[in-house]
Amino acid sequence: KGELCEKALEECATVEEVIQLYTEFYTPHWQGHSMWADRQGNSVIIEYGEKDVVFLRKDQGYQVMTNYYLSDSTNQRWSSCHRFKAITEILNNQGDLSVGLMTLALNASHKEGLTPTLYSNVYDLKNGDIYVYHFHYYGEFVRFNLAEELEKGDQYLELPSLFCRIKTKSPSPDQLVNGPDVCFKWSGGAADYEVHYSEDPGFNTYNTEKVSNPIPDDVQRLSYAPVGIILIIAWSIRKRRRQCLLFLSLLLLLGSCSSCTKLFISPQWPESMEFSVCVKNLNPGRTYHWKIISLEDNRMSSESIAQTFRTSD
Template sequence: MAMKQLALFILVLALAFSPATHQRELCDPEVICPDQGCSVIYASDGKLALGGNNEDYINPLTKVWFIPAEPGSFGGVYFGFDNYSAQGGMNDQGLFFDALQLDETVPISMTGKEQATEDLTSKIMSECGTVACAVEMFERYYFVETWNWQFFFGDATGESAIIEPTAIIRQRDGYQVATNFRQSVIEKDEIDCWRYLTATDMFKKMDTLSIEFMRDVLEAVHVDESTHTLYSNIYDLKNRQVYLYYFHDYENVVVIDLEEELARGYHAYDLPALFPLNSEADQWASSRLRHYQELIDDRLAAGIDAEDLQSYTGDYEMPQGWAAPGDVLTVTASDDSLLLRFPDYRQYEIFPESETRFFHIAFSGQDFDYLFDARFELNKKRQVQSLVLELGSSEVQLVRIGLGPNVAEVEPPAPPPTTMPTPSFTPRQPTSVPSTESLAAMEEELTPPPEQVDQPATGWGWLAVPTALLAGATAWLALRKRKPER
């Protein structure tokens, strides 16, 4: 994967936080987002090195995707939501990470550090195989000047560390636990996070480290009130396998073999489709998914089919300075929508409102809403020549590489129905399900990343996007991984 510039990351933030006509206010996390937190654990006994995570949130569109190795970049498996922004994951060297929200914003030390030109966690996961390497990256680079989050890294050698805004806490007891507070600024006898206390107590009493024990810890600290533990994963860092659980059901497990999945190239699964029907999860998600479908139906144009959408597919040049030379945005088509895939593998689904105008729906605050619009510009022969992303009062134009077929004339949309059709929420089935058998351990020796391909330097285009977008990212993280009040 080519090195991604800071500008590309901020462009993605712009897509996530651009104001739209129908956008709702973000919720006040102290009032209506009280238990959106995450728990991350790690343990090693010399034979096993295991990491684990509970993802506690309210967005039902959970995803898992696989990015194969490329020159200069390790491959990996990542977990998150419908915008494919990784909330956690493991690379093919046995390094895993997860991020946790804090309840305060803290200035970081920038003395003697270089400003990173890309998302630092992405850089670490693509170039590092050990916690030592990850720590070195954070000691060398900074990305933004303040944090209200922290990171957890663990590796196959038995090392783990919590990267706080102003401190690095290394694991010393064979295990480590992190939730949503800074351990460096609080006395142990003053800690009141029930998830942290429960997990720590279980590790202190542990007889034998195993996958089953890690599962029991995650089950003990899951949440199922206004927020639910949407998925849990246990990373077997030596064997490069992931034990995956859905919607705090710890009886049904899917085992992902990373080597097997990476051999299939880039692909993704709707996470619920990997598991048997979960009636509790379906009931919990039904109202939000119904609203999601209603938003689509309210603006979806009639008379545009899959064949029409093929006219827009292809590669579009990233604006100069926004990404590494040669990086492109790729547009692909499904039956009723287009998918925009950025060079960093983040994806955004857009639906047609007319023959040239499209809209994107994403999770915002407590529910789905319209977040940004896009339009395709045609030449006199009705061939697509560019894609324009409408980000509030700003626009970003991406020129198509090569001209495709003419865009067909589309009949005017029919009047909306007097009653809203009842949507179907049957999850899409994956083309294949990861193996549930435990295979032989992969070679434990860490290997260097594939040979780096030299890239010419590029300018920074990030000044074109308001600095306020970073504040938007911070607000989103505050909603994503909030310290529970319980």
């Protein structure tokens, strides 16, 4: 019982084992297709013909699958889409595969509009890491380690709550910084952060600065806005100012309708605040890498995509 793909995930450790399992069972799933990969670098796309299973093995350094039936491109259910072409072009023109390269491919192939991309994943099969990006925003991710999460047992995670929309602002990518001092600037919805900066792109060794800022007073004052609207409406009724009452009621109606129509189109990001910290005496003429880590109690830390800058000689 259940889906064949679930059985494969439970019982198979390699692509060859998956192929053997699908060879034994013919269970076409809504004429769809699936891709399988293992930590040895093997991959296969499994599709269904009229009476058989089609296995498309990787024949170069990468393999791409989108909503495009590779074994039968004439099938009217499928059509060659720009996403397949965009990803292929990126992989053809780049060097070694990396998480950063996969992120570029995700960004190039995401969808917006009424049926947008809700989340994206990059799987590092060798290290067992999963990088999750929320609502096609690729400047921030949460990293899961499969072994660590399995040790925790059953758990429930609400993906949107793990992200605070970190946006790095300064130094800009590949900026040349004059002198040995630099100020890091960013925005986000968390209250506490760490800045990691290093000459090592892998951050095996790095320096860190912790930054904690309270919510600014002007943000707190926003919470009084609904109370103010209610008081104005009450005053309007008392003074029989019908035009003012009608106008305010219309604003409330439009606001509520707007929030309803955007419920599945745009996520509710946390209120963003500005942060900065300055460091001194960096080595001259060096390339530095930096990123922002959010610090939140009782939840995983999200982090920004690493950026680079260079100090002047």
